[in-house]
Amino acid sequence: MNVVTGEEMHQIDRYAIEEIGLKEELLMENAGLAFVNCILPLLEKKTDRVAVLIGVGNNGGDGFVISRSLLEKGYQVDVWLIPPLEKVKGTAKYHMEVFAKCGYQILNFENFTYEHFLEKLTSCTYLIDALLGTGIRGSLRSPYKEIIPAVNKLDRTVISVDLPSGLPSSEVCEVEEAIKATYTVTLQCPKLSAFTYPAREYYGELSVVDIGIPRLAINEISNERFLWTEKDVKRTLPVRKPSSHKGSHGKALIIAGSKTMTGAPVLTTKACHRLGAGLVTLAIPDVAHEVVASQIIEATFHLCSSKNGEINDTHLSDKQLKDRYDAIAVGPGIGRNNTGSFLKTLLTDFQKPIIIDADGLYYLKRYISTLRTRGGATILTPHSGEFAFLINESIKTVEENRFSLSKQFAMQHGVYLLLKGPNTIVTTPTGNQFINPTGNSALAKGGSGDVLTGMVLALVMQQQDLQPAISNAAFLHGKAADILTSHGFSPLSVLASDLVEIMPQVLDRF
């Protein structure tokens, strides 16, 4: 599912109208009807009263179609036009006239005192927000500047059309004032601001409805940002052949752990096994072997020489790197007290996929220039802090520009970048971006990244195409947290090891 900016949506809209010949009146009709179909299960005809708040542009035009459709179905609806009648133009005006000709009444905001207007809204159970859509520019102006905070204060269930009014549709950081929606029904394509914070918090529960814009129009304009949905996971998750053996599902090497971080290698290894890796070898410093080995029975071990309780050298021979492993994950719990020069050797000598996480990313900064010329694919899995360190920016800058910075970095260094966070983004070396919809605050805990690394490693070995493999790992990891929190676990109490334990049930759903 394509994710677009408001500007791209506008161009898609133009393409559908001017190149394909669909009428804007028809798209608006489709939009209004699709919105109503989506919200109908929420409304109770006898007891609910709905107020539709209509603004000056086409978002307001959708509001007229919605109002007409609800009234035709017998719902109680107050229809509020905020701008003066004569300011409504174009397609919105057309649908306003159709509405009026059907014999329905428009309440004009101009003709009421502000107090009376608010009092009337208070008597409604649902407010439909068709004030402003993707056409908003700059700071809110009157009367929206006053109406929007007042609506937020009313504490009613608010359903926004397309996006909460006042919210920009692109990669935004600061939100001055916008509708705080309970639900948002977005038209045809999710807008980018639905996946950036704090804008996401204004959307409430997000649904996407089809309004009949042809796929061609969307792909012609915007084909680089997508939501990775459950459907995509079902379509791309590897299926085991009955005739397969352990060697068919990948031979993984995990380089992880140190004397003081013995949990990380355990989590990464177990997660890798749970996601179907055929054979896993865990390379750990000799000083950590005893503790780690006592917690893992499925893996084999490769002992590395240590200094300061951390890996000093992996002593992996050229032959081992060439023939023995299909992919390597390096980083969880390796510490930062040595030179990390073994990472440079791996990057130049190992010609297959390498996943670099955690302290591996810390060392990577020293050898970052080797990425561009690597023989195999490189997959980096930083959180905002690790990414900020890699690119010499502040965490705030990263969080405000997650899409643009990760795209720039992935293309510059020719890597797959999985930027963790609410709505993890997977960016390919060519700059395509895939947004993960699953996960919750339970994942904001030490160890959950180690689990993800093991999952990515397992799937990367089982799928030819790396992007689906990486996105599927992120999806299933988030899904595990979602399942736990919807089955009695508080987000406070979910452990990283719980994510590994629940994985069989997560996979069972796919």
Ligand SMILES: NC(=O)C1=CN([C@@H]2O[C@H](COP(=O)(O)OP(=O)(O)OC[C@H]3O[C@@H](n4cnc5c(N)ncnc54)[C@H](OP(=O)(O)O)[C@@H]3O)[C@@H](O)[C@H]2O)[C@@H](O)CC1
């Ligand atoms: N995509 C599609 O295919 C389809 C899209 N559709 C719908 O169209 C919506 C986009 O419509 P749109 O372009 O008319 O924009 P929208 O936000 O309704 O109004 C813009 C007007 O608001 C005003 N204004 C601007 N900034 C302001 C501010 N800061 N503070 C105060 N006022 C401000 C300004 O008017 P002015 O005040 O200048 O007269 C401007 O002209 C889209 O979200 C979707 O719902 C559907 O109908 C089906 C097909």
Ligand SMILES: [K+]
């Ligand atoms: K809106």
